[in-house]
Amino acid sequence: xxxxxxxxxxxxxxxxxxxxxxxxxxxxxxxxxxxxxxxxxxxxxxxxxxxxxxxxxxxxxxxxxxxxxxxxxxxxxxxxxxxxxxxxxxxxxxxxxxxxxxxxxxxxxxxxxxxxxxxxxxxxxxxxxxxxxxxxxxxxxxxxxxxxxxxxxxxxxxx
Amino acid sequence: xxxxxxxxxxxxxxxxxxxxxxxxxxxxxxxxxxxxxxxxxxxxxxxxxxxxxxxxxxxxxxxxxxxxxxxxxxxxxxxxxxxxxxxxxxxxxxxxxxxxxxxxxxxxxxxxxxxxxxxxxxxxxxxxxxxxxxxxxxxxxxxxxxxxxxxxxxxxxxx
DNA sequence: TCACAAAAGTTGCAATCGTAACCATCAAGG
DNA sequence: CCTTGATGGTTACGATTGCAACTTTTGTGA
Numbered sequence: 219x220x221x222x223x224x225x226x227x228x229x230x231x232x233x234x235x236x237x238x239x240x241x242x243x244x245x246x247x248x249x250x251x252x253x254x255x256x257x258x259x260x261x262x263x264x265x266x267x268x269x270x271x272x273x274x275x276x277x278x279x280x281x282x283x284x285x286x287x288x289x290x291x292x293x294x295x296x297x298x299x300x301x302x303x304x305x306x307x308x309x310x311x312x313x314x315x316x317x318x319x320x321x322x323x324x325x326x327x328x329x330x331x332x333x334x335x336x337x338x339x340x341x342x343x344x345x346x347x348x349x350x351x352x353x354x355x356x357x358x359x360x361x362x363x364x365x366x367x368x369x370x371x372x373x374x375x376x377x
Numbered sequence: 378x379x380x381x382x383x384x385x386x387x388x389x390x391x392x393x394x395x396x397x398x399x400x401x402x403x404x405x406x407x408x409x410x411x412x413x414x415x416x417x418x419x420x421x422x423x424x425x426x427x428x429x430x431x432x433x434x435x436x437x438x439x440x441x442x443x444x445x446x447x448x449x450x451x452x453x454x455x456x457x458x459x460x461x462x463x464x465x466x467x468x469x470x471x472x473x474x475x476x477x478x479x480x481x482x483x484x485x486x487x488x489x490x491x492x493x494x495x496x497x498x499x500x501x502x503x504x505x506x507x508x509x510x511x512x513x514x515x516x517x518x519x520x521x522x523x524x525x526x527x528x529x530x531x532x533x534x535x536x
Numbered sequence: 537t538c539a540c541a542a543a544a545g546t547t548g549c550a551a552t553c554g555t556a557a558c559c560a561t562c563a564a565g566g
Numbered sequence: 567c568c569t570t571g572a573t574g575g576t577t578a579c580g581a582t583t584g585c586a587a588c589t590t591t592t593g594t595g596a
Contacts, residue, residue: 236500238435238452242507242523243416248453249529250409257402268582276397287544293397294407296584301546323544323591341395348401355528363525364401369518370408427552446574455554460576482561482574 257347261340270295272340274303278313279337283328312336416506420499429454431499433462437472438496442487471495 238244254269261267267275273293278284281292290300304327307313312333318324329337352360397403413428420426426434432452437443440451449459463486466472471492477483488496511519 234497234500235439236435236503238432238439241435241503242510242519243412244432244452245526245530246409246522247413249526250405251453252529252533253402254406270582273397273403276395276400276403280394280397285544293403294410297545298547298584299582302582305546321544321592325545338393341393344395344400351401354532355525359525359528360401362521363405363528366514366518366522366525367404367408369514369522370411371404373513374411429552444574456575457554457577458552461552464576480562480574484575 253351257344260343260347264343265336265340267340268303268306270299270303271306274300275307275312275333275337275340276344278307278327278329279334279341283326285324285326289327307333412510416503419502419506423502424495424499426499427462427465429458429462430465433459434466434471434492434496434499435503437466437486437488438493438500442485444483444485448486466492 258269258272261272273295274289277289277293281288284292286297286300286304289295289304290297293300295303304313304315308315310333311330313327313329315325315327318326355363417428417431420431432454433448436448436452440447443451445456445459445463448454448463449456452459454462463472463474467474469492470489472486472488474484474486477485514522
């Protein structure tokens with residue numbers, strides 16, 4: 219049987235091997251994976267949405283009127299992912315596009331009445347999940363996690 | 378031009394919309410993505426390895442002798458991912474398999490001399506990346522991040 | 537005004553992934 | 567034994583992804 223150390227500093231006694239479970243990038247990826255999956259289960263069961271669709275909808279709802287490129291920048295998604303998510307949302311009739319009058323390369327995207335209602339519903343879902351999550355992590359744990367993430371965000375502005 | 382808010386802490390003013398950049402699951406996913414990509418670039422450029430292959434190799438090297446199922450459990454990867462990674466490592470002649478004598482469903486996996494050398498090299502790479510990362514995050518930032526991740530690990534034992 | 541580079545968005549294609557089905561083997565019970 | 571269920575590992579297949587190439591439109595400088 220083997221113990222699973224929690225802090226990488228106390229791990230890796232010898233020099234020849236590395237404990238994966240103590241390796242920060244792995245731990246971070248794993249934690250993110252757990253949380254993302256949990257939350258994804260919620261909006262997938264509720265609305266059959268994918269992760270890119272959720273992010274896209276969240277961004278459109280946040281800005282009311284926005285272009286595809288801006289969505290990508292704001293939600294850290296590649297052009298193609300955004301493009302496909304937008305098409306999916308359009309097929310659900312949750313959004314509409316309007317070609318810009320002065321620059322016809324650009325499309326302005328807005329929520330339909332239907333999309334707006336679903337967006338509000340998803341916001342509620344997101345808030346309640348976040349609250350539950352923070353409660354599980356505890357005041358201290360949640361604050362430490364957010365501070366740690368902030369440190370990453372601060373150092374790595376543009377991925 | 379587009380504005381991308383960077384400080385999530387002072388976000389979410391109203392109730393009707395949600396600031397994606399302040400939403401914990403999103404922030405966590407984004408942070409993890411940044412770090413994972415950075416580190417992946419290193420071992421991909423150095424050895425042309427994929428993420429599943431890196432994780433698999435790291436696990437084998439950590440335990441010396443291990444089965445595919447155990448690799449999956451220890452590195453949070455699905456059976457199929459492990460199976461494919463093992464095959465890839467075997468084709469590189471970095472590992473060998475030995476069918477268990479008493480239970481012929483099981484295969485024991487070990488590093489070859491070549492695999493062992495590359496493993497040690499990758500361990501060095503991993504350690505130096507982790508050190509650089511922690512330095513960038515600062516003593517406090519790194520500690521907070523690890524404590525936050527620990528909180529998640531503690532609540533969600535088995536994903 | 538014309539050629540050329542850059543930007544917005546889409547599409548084709550190859551690689552990766554996850555689910556489910558599958559094969560082989562073993563353990564337990566009748 | 568012989569069936570049945572579980573386990574270790576692989577494969578088939580459809581879905582998702584990322585990259586590069588593409589179309590359309592705009593800006594710019596000769």
